[in-house]
Amino acid sequence: DGGITQSPKYLFRKEGQNVTLSCEQNLNHDAMYWYRQDPGQGLRLIYYSQIVNDFQKGDIAEGYSVSREKKESFPLTVTSAQKNPTAFYLCASSLASGWGDEQFFGPGTRLTVL
Amino acid sequence: QQQVKQSPQSLIVQKGGISIINCAYENTAFDYFPWYQQFPGKGPALLIAIRPDVSEKKEGRFTISFNKSAKQFSLHIMDSQPGDSATYFCAPTGGYQKVTFGTGTKLQVIP
Numbered sequence: 260d261g262g263i264t265q266s267p268k269y270l271f272r273k274e275g276q277n278v279t280l281s282c283e284q285n286l287n288h289d290a291m292y293w294y295r296q297d298p299g300q301g302l303r304l305i306y307y308s309q310i311v312n313d314f315q316k317g318d319i320a321e322g323y324s325v326s327r328e329k330k331e332s333f334p335l336t337v338t339s340a341q342k343n344p345t346a347f348y349l350c351a352s353s354l355a356s357g358w359g360d361e362q363f364f365g366p367g368t369r370l371t372v373l
Numbered sequence: 374q375q376q377v378k379q380s381p382q383s384l385i386v387q388k389g390g391i392s393i394i395n396c397a398y399e400n401t402a403f404d405y406f407p408w409y410q411q412f413p414g415k416g417p418a419l420l421i422a423i424r425p426d427v428s429e430k431k432e433g434r435f436t437i438s439f440n441k442s443a444k445q446f447s448l449h450i451m452d453s454q455p456g457d458s459a460t461y462f463c464a465p466t467g468g469y470q471k472v473t474f475g476t477g478t479k480l481q482v483i484p
Contacts, residue, residue, distance in 0.1 A: 294474075301462060301474040302417070317471065349416050359405035359467035364416030
């Protein structure tokens with residue numbers, strides 16, 4: 260089955276710890292994205308990558324970091340600098356490197372800071 | 374910053390009724406106008422999308438109406454069913470403009 264996988268589904272973190280969220284796609288898509296969703300709110304763009312070995316900040320990149328070493332993978336690290344990291348994190352991909360195309364979403368990772 | 378305004382925030386519709394959700398945008402460079410559907414605890418999925426060369430697109434019970442001059446597009450769900458209960462997001466984008474998601478509309482269809 261083609262699609263996007265995210266792991267883990269649930270993640271608990273102590274304050275001051277860095278954590279890495281995994282995102283893998285086997286759709287052969289060029290572009291990948293990370294979004295944050297807070298309860299009752301829309302999706303906010305954290306980082307995006309339109310090609311391997313390149314990525315750009317989105318609207319709320321502070322306290323987060325990413326890498327894009329392989330086309331299939333786009334991991335997100337939530338650092339201790341992120342003041343309010345508890346949220347639902349969504350990874351997405353799209354075929355085209357531009358913005359005018361359907362985005363395919365993974366099932367999400369729910370991060371809770373204890 | 375791009376502005377996308379989605380309304381209403383929440384909507385309760387009787388089974389069999391029509392659900393209407395609206396999205397207003399400011400950026401005239403947008404050329405892709407999708408609606409995404411999200412069930413609780415899941416990632417969103419594309420429901421239906423339209424390009425600006427047509428004013429309406431219908432897929433089953435779902436219709437997008439697009440008004441380019443008013444910079445608005447809407448989602449109409451005909452014969453709404455309890456299984457349509459979800460949160461709906463508009464996310465206009467295109468070209469070199471980063472996507473901006475609307476704040477979402479929580480739809481509840483009651484039997």
